[in-house]
Amino acid sequence: MRQWFKGVWEGFFTVLVGMRITWRHLFTYPVTLQYPTEKWPLPPRSRMRLFMKYEDCIGCGQCVRACPVDCISLKAEKRPADAPPIWAANGQPIKLHVAVFDIDMSLCCYCNLCTYPCPTNCIYMTPEYEFATSDLTQHLYRFAKKDAAFITEDPKKKAAAAAPAEAAAPPATPPAKPAGV
Amino acid sequence: MDATYEYLVWLLPAAARWPSWLVVAIIAALPALACFTFMALGPLIYVYAERKISAFMQDRIGPNRVGPIGLLQTLADTVKLLFKEAIFPKKVDRKLFVLAPLLVNVGAFMPFLVIPWGGRLQPADLNVGVFYVVAIASLSTVGLIMAGWASNNKYSLFGGMRAAAQIVSYEIPALMILLVPVMIVGSLSLQDITRAQAGGLQNWFLFRYFPIMPVAFVTFFVAGLAETNRAPFDIPEAESELVGGFHTEYSGFFFAMFFMAEYTEMFVFSAVASVLFFGGYLAPHPALQQIGSLPLGWFWLWCKAWFFVFVMMWLRWTLPRSRVDQLMHIAWKVLLPIALVLVVVVGGLILVPATANGFFWDRWVGWPLTIGLVAFLFYVMVRALQWSRRRAQELAAAPRAAGQAVTP
Numbered sequence: 001m002r003q004w005f006k007g008v009w010e011g012f013f014t015v016l017v018g019m020r021i022t023w024r025h026l027f028t029y030p031v032t033l034q035y036p037t038e039k040w041p042l043p044p045r046s047r048m049r050l051f052m053k054y055e056d057c058i059g060c061g062q063c064v065r066a067c068p069v070d071c072i073s074l075k076a077e078k079r080p081a082d083a084p085p086i087w088a089a090n091g092q093p094i095k096l097h098v099a100v101f102d103i104d105m106s107l108c109c110y111c112n113l114c115t116y117p118c119p120t121n122c123i124y125m126t127p128e129y130e131f132a133t134s135d136l137t138q139h140l141y142r143f144a145k146k147d148a149a150f151i152t153e154d155p156k157k158k159a160a161a162a163a164p165a166e167a168a169a170p171p172a173t174p175p176a177k178p179a180g181v
Numbered sequence: 182m183d184a185t186y187e188y189l190v191w192l193l194p195a196a197a198r199w200p201s202w203l204v205v206a207i208i209a210a211l212p213a214l215a216c217f218t219f220m221a222l223g224p225l226i227y228v229y230a231e232r233k234i235s236a237f238m239q240d241r242i243g244p245n246r247v248g249p250i251g252l253l254q255t256l257a258d259t260v261k262l263l264f265k266e267a268i269f270p271k272k273v274d275r276k277l278f279v280l281a282p283l284l285v286n287v288g289a290f291m292p293f294l295v296i297p298w299g300g301r302l303q304p305a306d307l308n309v310g311v312f313y314v315v316a317i318a319s320l321s322t323v324g325l326i327m328a329g330w331a332s333n334n335k336y337s338l339f340g341g342m343r344a345a346a347q348i349v350s351y352e353i354p355a356l357m358i359l360l361v362p363v364m365i366v367g368s369l370s371l372q373d374i375t376r377a378q379a380g381g382l383q384n385w386f387l388f389r390y391f392p393i394m395p396v397a398f399v400t401f402f403v404a405g406l407a408e409t410n411r412a413p414f415d416i417p418e419a420e421s422e423l424v425g426g427f428h429t430e431y432s433g434f435f436f437a438m439f440f441m442a443e444y445t446e447m448f449v450f451s452a453v454a455s456v457l458f459f460g461g462y463l464a465p466h467p468a469l470q471q472i473g474s475l476p477l478g479w480f481w482l483w484c485k486a487w488f489f490v491f492v493m494m495w496l497r498w499t500l501p502r503s504r505v506d507q508l509m510h511i512a513w514k515v516l517l518p519i520a521l522v523l524v525v526v527v528g529g530l531i532l533v534p535a536t537a538n539g540f541f542w543d544r545w546v547g548w549p550l551t552i553g554l555v556a557f558l559f560y561v562m563v564r565a566l567q568w569s570r571r572r573a574q575e576l577a578a579a580p581r582a583a584g585q586a587v588t589p
């Protein structure tokens with residue numbers, strides 16, 4: 001008899017205990033993130049879609065060799081001797097004409113190994129991650145362009161000329177914020 | 182009928198001079214129209230509330246796409262269900278298959294006939310009100326078994342049989358508990374039972390006859406949960422065991438009818454529980470019974486019934502589904518003895534003239550109990566708000582801490 005009363009009371013009481021928990025949660029803030037309109041902040045140096053700045057590429061092919069999954073295909077040929085001289089942004093002369101620079105993002109494993117050997121930092125990871133498509137071939141990004149606007153003036157000479165003026169002035173632009181923060 | 186006629190004449194004094202066929206037609210049409218409005222619009226609100234409350238209890242947002250804060254979600258769902266094809270599997274018993282949801286709905290909606298929304302605002306003041314509610318409501322059991330049988334599907338049949346076993350078992354304690362207020366008042370009419378609780382919060386039956394009424398209420402509430410097939414007693418339609426139970430084979434409008442019936446049953450049960458134990462359409466204080474000449478009885482009954490609907494939803498998202506043997510254990514070994522004892526005790530009590538209007542300690546227990554309950558609810562509310570505010574501050578201090586990946 002005592003056991004029966006105890007059991008009934010316990011059943012009733014434990015229900016109240018459970019109800020207290022749900023009651024508390026009734027008033028808490030929802031943890032849902034409404035994805036397309038709200039996004040989680042990406043951690044610094046997140047590795048998402050690869051991008052390559054064609055104007056800066058010297059066609060050295062080090063990224064191709066670094067890639068463990070062979071997702072980069074590059075075809076470079078010697079520029080004709082009479083072509084106007086062009087330079088990468090860091091001042092390296094571009095000797096090769098990059099005819100093809102394709103990155104197959106469906107193969108890419110986001111290891112970031114290709115960006116380290118690049119002498120001109122023209123290949124890098126962007127925080128862009130929403131590039132799902134219904135067609136796999138659309139993941140093949142072709143970076144070679146016909147009408148690229150190359151630097152046709154030696155940046156080193158230009159910098160040397162501008163140096164006295166810039167030494168007096170503070171640096172014009174602050175360093176760019178890390179991607180995705 | 183008479184009450185409705187009086188109400189009509191009270192509303193429109195000219196109606197007394199109208200031809201009798203018109204008056205009869207209006208008297209027949211008004212409650213039918215009111216019930217139909219409930220039938221059509223009620224579940225829209227209940228389903229929305231259920232989804233929102235469940236979402237909030239699980240720290241989610243809930244429907245928020247269709248209309249402002251998702252208000253039109255259930256409307257869209259209804260339209261979808263209405264336009265969906267009603268599929269009849271090849272081997273169903275077509276007649277019973279169609280009849281079953283109708284019968285379930287009849288059982289769910291007919292009790293509206295006797296629910297008093299005010300002194301006059303009641304479709305029909307039957308002198309067998311409580312008995313009528315119970316008798317009509319048990320029609321839906323037949324509908325559930327019929328649906329299970331007609332589906333020609335073993336899981337559906339399981340669901341139907343479980344519904345039968347469960348509802349029949351729980352009707353016994355529920356009916357006995359119904360006898361407690363009925364014996365004290367001496368009338369089966371819901372109107373009389375409500376009037377017997379007039380005079381303010383402390384006169385509601387929950388706060389009188391101290392140990393008897395609170396116990397009776399809790400017992401009745403548990404039995405009612407089982408009778409309306411609500412969690413934690415929703416084994417007839419247990420999704421994870423029976424693939425939906427008796428409504429597995431139903432689609433489109435017929436499925437919607439089962440849904441409507443379930444939510445309407447919830448509301449009916451809550452309204453009956455408020456009439457029996459919480460003073461029905463009576464305000465917590467007599468001064469709040471009406472504003473000027475506008476009677477507020479419907480508002481108070483609405484609020485009370487909604488409170489119980491909310492508690493049922495609250496319980497649903499708190500407790501896991503009980504097993505069949507646990508269900509039967511609760512019905513036969515816990516609720517039935519309690520109900521029997523209460524009925525016997527109350528049966529003895531009403532023979533003692535001094536207790537006819539309550540226990541001698543009603544004044545010393547009823548009032549503290551009333552104030553205690555109100556204070557307790559207030560305390561719980563404040564504590565919950567404090568807790569949630571603290572939690573919000575924690576979240577603000579470390580935003581999205583759990584999801585932030587750490588990359589070297």
